Amino acid sequence: MRKSLLAFIASGKGFVGIHDAIATFVQYPVYDQWPPFGQMLGATENGGHPWDGETMTVRVEDPKSPLNAVFHGEEFQIADQAFQFQEPTLRDHLHVLLSIDVEKTGFFPNHHILPVRMADKDFPVTWIRAMGRAASSIARWDMVRPSSGSSLTWSSVKPSAPSTAGYVS
Numbered sequence: 001m002r003k004s005l006l007a008f009i010a011s012g013k014g015f016v017g018i019h020d021a022i023a024t025f026v027q028y029p030v031y032d033q034w035p036p037f038g039q040m041l042g043a044t045e046n047g048g049h050p051w052d053g054e055t056m057t058v059r060v061e062d063p064k065s066p067l068n069a070v071f072h073g074e075e076f077q078i079a080d081q082a083f084q085f086q087e088p089t090l091r092d093h094l095h096v097l098l099s100i101d102v103e104k105t106g107f108f109p110n111h112h113i114l115p116v117r118m119a120d121k122d123f124p125v126t127w128i129r130a131m132g133r134a135a136s137s138i139a140r141w142d143m144v145r146p147s148s149g150s151s152l153t154w155s156s157v158k159p160s161a162p163s164t165a166g167y168v169s
Contacts, residue, residue: 012132020045023083024037025037040131043094043124047083048083049083053081057101059075061124067128068097068098086114090124
């Protein structure tokens with residue numbers, strides 16, 4: 001099955017991960033049990049939830065993307081869990097659509113934040129990862145909607161990035 005998934009993506013097909021797709025093939029203490037899956041997504045989860053049900057302010061990173069049309073360029077708040085990624089750089093290969101605004105959300109002292117995330121304060125929650133002719137689109141939450149549209153319908157729109165700058169193929 002794993003080879004079939006990778007062959008599907010290599011053939012130019014897309015992948016939409018919903019909710020905690022980033023935590024697939026991740027289990028403490030080994031956070032990259034199947035590295036090609038994490039590479040396909042663009043990151044691997046590590047360190048648990050910096051926010052675990054608290055209200056977070058979500059920033060619309062790319063208001064021109066049709067995937068973000070439902071948000072009308074406006075930040076919104078949501079109470080949910082959020083993961084953090086262990087890779088030191090994210091923006092060089094992820095086209096980030098939504099991220100947590102840590103200045104408005106804040107950190108909770110009882111939650112573990114990885115040093116790499118504390119340094120860059122970068123917490124993408126929705127992104128596109130281009131891979132050759134294919135794209136992975138990740139919707140972090142089961143239902144991302146300030147007023148209408150679920151992540152399933154929102155994420156199923158064919159990704160059309162403004163450019164390929166910053167993408168790794």
